[in-house]
Amino acid sequence: MIEIVFLGSGGSIPTETRNHPAIAIRYEGWVLLLDAGEDVQRQYERAQLGLNKKMAIFVTHVHADHVLGLPGLLLRFSLLGRTKPLNIYGPSELIEYVKVSQSTINLGTTFETTVHAIGPGKVFNEQDLSVRAFEVDHRGYALGYEVTWARSTGRFLPAKAKEFGVPQGPQWRALAAGESVELEDGTMVSSDDVTEPAPKPLKIVYSGDTRPCDTLRKAAKEADVLICEAMYTTDHAVLAEERGHSTAAAVAELAKDSGVKLLILTHWSPRYHEGEEVIGEARPIFPNSVLAHDLMRIRLRKDGTATIMNSSGH
Ligand SMILES: [Zn+2]
Ligand SMILES: [Zn+2]
Numbered sequence: 001m002i003e004i005v006f007l008g009s010g011g012s013i014p015t016e017t018r019n020h021p022a023i024a025i026r027y028e029g030w031v032l033l034l035d036a037g038e039d040v041q042r043q044y045e046r047a048q049l050g051l052n053k054k055m056a057i058f059v060t061h062v063h064a065d066h067v068l069g070l071p072g073l074l075l076r077f078s079l080l081g082r083t084k085p086l087n088i089y090g091p092s093e094l095i096e097y098v099k100v101s102q103s104t105i106n107l108g109t110t111f112e113t114t115v116h117a118i119g120p121g122k123v124f125n126e127q128d129l130s131v132r133a134f135e136v137d138h139r140g141y142a143l144g145y146e147v148t149w150a151r152s153t154g155r156f157l158p159a160k161a162k163e164f165g166v167p168q169g170p171q172w173r174a175l176a177a178g179e180s181v182e183l184e185d186g187t188m189v190s191s192d193d194v195t196e197p198a199p200k201p202l203k204i205v206y207s208g209d210t211r212p213c214d215t216l217r218k219a220a221k222e223a224d225v226l227i228c229e230a231m232y233t234t235d236h237a238v239l240a241e242e243r244g245h246s247t248a249a250a251v252a253e254l255a256k257d258s259g260v261k262l263l264i265l266t267h268w269s270p271r272y273h274e275g276e277e278v279i280g281e282a283r284p285i286f287p288n289s290v291l292a293h294d295l296m297r298i299r300l301r302k303d304g305t306a307t308i309m310n311s312s313g314h
Contacts, residue, residue, distance in 0.1 A: 002027045002149055002300045004204065004225065007043035008035075009292035011209075011231055011267030012065055017274075018294055019043055020065045021267055023206060023227060025147055027129055033057045034145055034206050040069030041076040047295055051080050056124055058131060059090030060208025061142035062097060071101040078110045085112040089124065089133070091141045092117035118143070120215075128152075134219050136210035138244040146219045147204040151302055152178060154196030161194045202304060209267065211241065212250045220258040224304055227292070228255070229267035233281050236269075248278045252285035262306050266292035 003026040008019030020037020024047065031053045033040075060066055070088075077086070086109075088094065095115045101107050116123070120143070124131035132146045156176035158168075166172060166189055171181040180190040205220050207228040220226045231245035240247050248265060255263040263286055268278045275291045282289040290308060297309045 001302070002202070002204075004227075004298040004300070005047045005049070006264075006266065006292045006294060006296045007033075007040055007047060008037045008069075009266045009294050009296070010037070010065075011229065011269060013270050014038060015270050015273075018270075020068060022069060023266075024049055025204065027149065028127060029054055030126065030129065031055045032124075032129070032131065032147065035060055035066045035208070036068075036070040036073055037065050038068035039072070041072040043294065044073065044076075051077065052082050052084050054084060054126075055086055056131075057086070057088040057090075058123075058133070058145050059088065059094055060136075060144065060206070061138060061140060062091055062093045063140075063209065066208070067094070067097060070098065071105065071107055074098075074101075074109055074113065075107055078108065082109075082111045085114065087124075088113065088115045089118050089131075090115075091143065093141075132219075134215045136208055136216055137213040138209045138211070142208055142210060142244075144208045144210065144216055144219060145206045146223075147206070148201040149204075149300075150201045151199045154198050156195050161189075164189045164193060166194070202300060202302075204300070207246075207251075209245060211244055212246050212254050217254055217258055220254065220260055222259045223261070224300060225262045225264060225298060225306060226255055226258070226260040227264045227266055230265040230278050230282065231267060231269050233272070233277050248281040249285060252282040252289060255286045255289070260286075261288065261304070262298075263289045264292050264298070265289060 005024040007022035010018035019039045021035040022037050022040040023034040025032040098115050120135050122132045128150045133143045136142050136144045175191050178191045203223045204225045205223045228251045230248040230251045232240040232247045234247050234249045268275050279291045299307045
């Protein structure tokens, strides 16, 4: 199972109930953090994500609302004695930002911190998880991220194994585990020969801040979960264009066109308070739309079913 935890669902100005953008993805001892807005350290604690986890941070762009929390998070980890190395990925300006934070506010860390300047392409691959960055259309250089979870090979088919002449026993187990085996006569049988085709990887896509654009549309194609900014509603479409953001209606259209399964709207302007207008605009176009809220969790199971839980974890 993979879990998505919204640490901050706000945009530009945090409100009483919504912090700056930050989304954690948990999977088998890993925490991937997408953006690190202000107060991420306290939200991280509230969500009980754990101190010394294997972790990587992916920053979409260096606008303040997406990075203000990074020094605080590093400080917290240091004060609590984190030891595992931490890799941070994002646009090249991030290197300077972290370096200046470390030198000017005495932010030494108890663990190795590496900042990687990245562009579009695959940037992370561990266990069954991989992350690909893609460029989006915002003000200045900005990225979105596609997180994929590769599912193991399909079901082992004993009848097929018999057909290939593989004797029942350890070789069946090896094939079922995805390995190839060599028969006594030297024939190689691969796992693919005797298992159902592996299911498609599950896909979670995060837009960062962007106008609706082709790279996002492409990444979002058949995504299991699309997390997208929806800064404005259509009555502020001009403002959305000027400031490089999306409207809820445009995002819902994009989700519909791309065959997305579940759309989560986040980063809406504080002018919409609890976001009724935002979700009200998206749902008639794309019914499976949900408004993010802080500490909301989404559990994505291997079979692709998603369960949304409120902040208390139920
Ligand atoms: Zn933003
Ligand atoms: Zn921005």
